[in-house]
Amino acid sequence: MAALISRGDSLLGTGDFVSARLFYERAANAGSGEAALRLGETYDPQFLAQAHLRGARGNIATAVFWYKRARDLGTREAEILLGGLPSN
Numbered sequence: 001m002a003a004l005i006s007r008g009d010s011l012l013g014t015g016d017f018v019s020a021r022l023f024y025e026r027a028a029n030a031g032s033g034e035a036a037l038r039l040g041e042t043y044d045p046q047f048l049a050q051a052h053l054r055g056a057r058g059n060i061a062t063a064v065f066w067y068k069r070a071r072d073l074g075t076r077e078a079e080i081l082l083g084g085l086p087s088n
Helices: 002-013 017-029 033-041 045-051 060-072 077-083
Strands: none
Touching: 002 017, 002 033, 017 033, 017 060, 033 060, 033 077, 060 077
């Protein structure tokens, strides 16, 4: 799973958030809370605004889904990020 997350991070670093999401989702579906958290971030409007990713659009409902998944998988930071989303 670490390799999937690492590849996702590399892709996100180049601005390829679409491909990064695929790697994060694969790792999250295999049980990685860290990957679920990072996947949620790629949908979080606040994260996207800070990351300046071209063409990336936020989706609060999807961010909430993945943050909750990350929380359920034991990633504590997800609860903080959930609390920062509007209408949560």
